[in-house]
Amino acid sequence: MIKNDQPIQIFDMPDEWTYRGEGNCNIVISVPKQKKILRIRKVEKPKSILRWLLVLISNFIHWYYGKGFKDETRDLDFYLNIMRPLVGYKYTSDAKQVLLSRKHIHIFKEELSHIRPEFRQNKTLQYGRAALFDDFAFLPSKFDCYESSDNTYSIEIKPKQGWRPIKEQFLPQCFFCMNQFLKMERGQIKSLTKYCPEELFCGNPTRMKSTLKHLFEVPQNNFKIFKNGLVSYDEKHKNKHILNEIFESNDAEEVLIDELCNFLQSCLTTDFNKNGMVVESDTYHFSKNENHICPYLEVHNLPIGSALDKILSIQMLDKEGSHSTYKKLSKHDDWNNWSFVNKIVDVMKNSKGCVKCKLIEASQIYGDELMFIPYLISAIAKDCSLMVTFRKLVGDFSESSGHNHIFRTNYGYYLVNIGIFDLYPKPLYTIQKHYKRNKDIFKAFKKEK
Structure with missing residues (x-):
């Protein structure tokens, strides 16, 4: 059990x-000199003078009595003791809570007001809720010993839901694809994407590369390329010349896009815990966890231990889908939205062994909010992000280098790291929100079809 009881700095x-x-819940600030990310919680802006007054009073009380600090401590404990072990320490960052003064908040609010997207400005920064994480847009310092180019590139992907529970398999398409029509109806996107998360998680290299290409062509909010921590390519800035910079080549655009998709598919299907260097851009291998065979291990076609496997295996904790889960929740409308977080952390305190086993067993043993743990943890994995970060190496590297972070492409060798983030707990009302959203998605889809 990791205790988050250090004095807050x-x-x-x-x-x-x-x-x-x-995203919907947090603002992310990059501190490049420290290679850190500052994550600040958001809250809804009040819509009337009375509500503004109540918020001012509430902020003062919460500031004085530390409610925001306690909430952040709760969520950080959940992340460190449940999500980090589940996803794997190799793919996740340590984190610590920090104190933002009123002056800090005021500075951030003022300067961010000119930068933040208009549709996000219905929410503002919350007092007392902030934490520091490693910035996955940069390579870890342990890689500084390698001779490499000056520029670090990183690709952020929000893969979304990669499979469907049995009770949702009758649907004509996955919820992500159907949600495209609802987003178009609401004016949230300008064009449909052919990207499908189920294709990304399918395990077939050809199909995975094809859907990654669709993701690159229509990024929406699910694909970004950074250069030295700054956005170089996304939905607003489709600077395809970034590929020329990444591969240091003037080859045709289509050739470089194909190479990028080959490279990403290889990175995302590699077990970074294994020894050995990856020498082919389409390498596809399987490995076994020799220390533990989880009885709840789900069958899929991804290499065990890869970043996509880690995400998909957690998504697959949800066996019921939103409709069936909401029907169960509707019988208990008096339960607190967040009390399950402290409860499950307490349950895991003295538990040893497989985290997934203990979580599933807890959901089956206790007749309270913990029965929804599999769905809520699955929901985190369906909404998380990953980042593939890399630098081009100088010189040649033989297969005997024995380093599983080195990938060979048609344009040279690259030093690669992968981080998975956005792993904080979601409240109990997430189930109701998903149920209503999915109903709206299906209605919009049927209108189009």
Whole structure:
């Protein structure tokens, strides 16, 4: 059990920081000199003068009594003791809670107001809730011993839901693909994408590369390329010349896109815990966990230990789907949205062995909110992000190098690291939200079809 009981440090405001992006719940700030990410929680903006007044009073009370700190401590404990072991320490970052002063919050609010997307500005920064993580847009310092180019590139992917529970397999398409029509109806996207997460997680190299190409062509909010921590390619900035820079080549655009997809498919299907260098861009291998055979291990076609395997195996904890899970939850509308987090962390405190086994057993033994643990943890994996970060190496590397972070391409060797993030707990009402959203998705899809 990892205890998050160290004194909370006051955040040292850096001279340089950049807005990395945000999701529905958090804003992410990059501190490049420290190779760190500052994650700040968001809250809804009040919509009336009375609500503004209540928020001001509430913020003062929460600031004084530390509610925000306690909430962040709770979520950090969940991340460190459940999600990190589940996903794997090789793919995740350590984290520590930090204190943001009112001055910090004011500075961030003022400067971010000119940068943040308009549709995200319905929420503002929450007092007292911040944590520092490693910035996966940069390679770990342990790789500094390698002679490489000056530029570090990283590709962020939000893979989304890669499989369907049995009770949802009757649907004509996956929820991601059907959701495209709802997003178009609501004006959230300008064009449909052919990317399908089920194709990315299918395990077939050809199909995986094809859907990665679709993701590159229509990134939406699910694909970004960074150069030295700054966005160089996304939905707004389709700078395809970034591929010329990555591969240091003037070859045709289609050739470089194919090479990028080959490279990504290889990285995402490699077990970074294994020894040995990856020498082919389409390498596809399997490995076994010799220390433990989990009785809840699901069958799929991805290499065990790869980044995609880690994400998919957690997604597959959900056996029921949103409709059946919501029907169970609707019988218990008096349960607190967050109490399950402390409960499951307490259950895991003295547990040893397979984290997945203990979580599933806890959901079956206890007749309270913990019965929804498999769905809620699966939901985290369906909404997480990963980042493939790399630098081109100088010189040649033989197969005897014995380093599984070195990948060979048609344009040379690359030093690669993968990080998986956005792994904080989701509240119990997520189940209701998913149920309603999925109903809207299906309605919009039927209109189009």
